[in-house]
Amino acid sequence: AAMPTIDPPSDQPPQLATPRRAWRRWLAAPLALAAAVSSVVFVDETELVIVERLGEIVAVYDQTAPPSSDRGLHFKLPWPVSVVRRFDCRQLLLDPPAREMFTRDRKNITVSSFLAWKIADPAPATPLTSRPVVTFFRRLGDRATAESRLDARLRAALSAEIARSDLNQLLQVETSEQGPGDDSPLSDVARRTHLALVAAMGSETLRESLGIDLIDLRIRRINLPEGNRIAVYERMRTERMRIAERYRSAGGAERTRVESQARRQSEELLARAEADAERIRGEGEAEALTVLNQAHALDPEFYEFQRTLSAYSRILNDQTTLVLSAGSRMFRLLREGAPGMEPQPSSRAADALVIPETGRQSAAPGGAPP
Incomplete structure (x- = not known):
């Protein structure tokens, strides 16, 4: 039987190799483009950026003030080797819903407040791992978690401060045209609550523990629960009517005093005027008689x-x-x-x-x- 012949290997690739190679080139082009795009980091004016490489922080772009501002275009290794974390560097507003709280005289009220906060700015020459944005990222992670933590602490601190004041103190009406000032009862409660929030971390400041700064804390309004609002309003109305009546009585007494004083002064002025008139009239009559007698003596x-x-x-x-x-x-x-x-x-x-x-x-x- 004849032995089968084996063809020597040829240097030419099979005919199917050409389509496969073209497919690989078409696939590599988008991947290369995606890698190039993911290697670019653009830092906006309103952002703080952290770059992680395999879980380790290798770059932080948090300098917003010139001349050391790092806003603009930067480069990194493509994803997934390097990952970008972005955070808002603007002032943020925490506006929780109104909550019921008790005053010192055991009155139930609803308090509505708001808190302005932001990720803290770094101090000069701060190490990379000690930057406030890095602390914020490691302790809180994102804005939602940060506001949840701040909301819980705000509720506890504000409840404690409201419990130190009576309802009448909190409901005092500001009479100035400019509205509530810095020494109004609500402003004082907000100021003490702000200090309590900052001191709640013990030896660490809020910047050191969470990487954030509290900008402002205000009490928007206080109100009464629907159940006892009418009774409290009626009591307030009675109290204001009593105060108004006291003011009216004081005003009436002052009016009587002023009228009596004016009447007495008027009588004194009239008496002096009549005395002067009688004196002048007498002098005139005497002078007229003198002139008349002189005229009679002539003829x-x-x-x-x-x-x-x-x-x-x-x-x-x-x-x-x-x-x-x-x-x-x-x-x-x-x-x-x-x-x-x-x-x-x-x-x-x-x-x-x-x-x-x-x-x-x-x-x-x-x-x-x-």
Whole structure:
């Protein structure tokens, strides 16, 4: 039988080798691109970045202040050899729901508060493993865990501080136009709670233990549970009405005092004014009499004549009948005229009206006897 022949090996690859090699090249290209992309680390202005290589921290980008800022583009080994951890470096707000708490006088209230915090900034020349962001990553891991821990501590510290104050102290109304100040009861409770949160770690600060800083803590509002809100509001209304009535009484007393003082001052002013008026009036009358006497002394006869005319002007009118004796001054004035004047015809005619038997004269119109 013939022996089978074996062909010598050929240097040419089988025909199927060419498609396989092309497939490998097409697969290697995306992998190389993905590796290149994963080797680039871009640090944003709002981020803190940790680079781990096989579980060991090899780089930390947490310098945000110029000129040592490390924001921008960096490189690392591709994933999964190196892993990037990103954290927010901005101020964050913890806003837990309102919780019921008891005051020192055993009143039940609901307290709503908020807490501002952030991952602490590193001190200069801080070792890599002691950076605050590294401590935050190792102790807390992420923001949700950090806020859960802070919420628990905030609730405990705030409850303890609320229990040290009475309800009336917490409900004191701020009368300033600027609103509650730094010395208001709620601000004081928030300040003590802030200090209690910082001191809760014992010898370690919050930055050393968790890598975070507390920026601010405020109490937004306090309220009463629905069950006893009406009763407490009524008690508060009664108390405010009592205070308002006290203010009204004090205001009424002050008004009475001011009115009495004003009335007394007015009477004193009027009395002084009347006294001054009487004095001035007396001085004026005295001066007028002096001037009048001086004028009379200059011409006594003219003074008598003026007085007679004044008497005529007061008693005579169209309906007056006057009966005069022949020796009266008025009759003499009618008959003779003023001193130093020539008798007028009317005065001579008046002589014919004289009644010798009676010595009386009628001044009535028509010469009718009186």
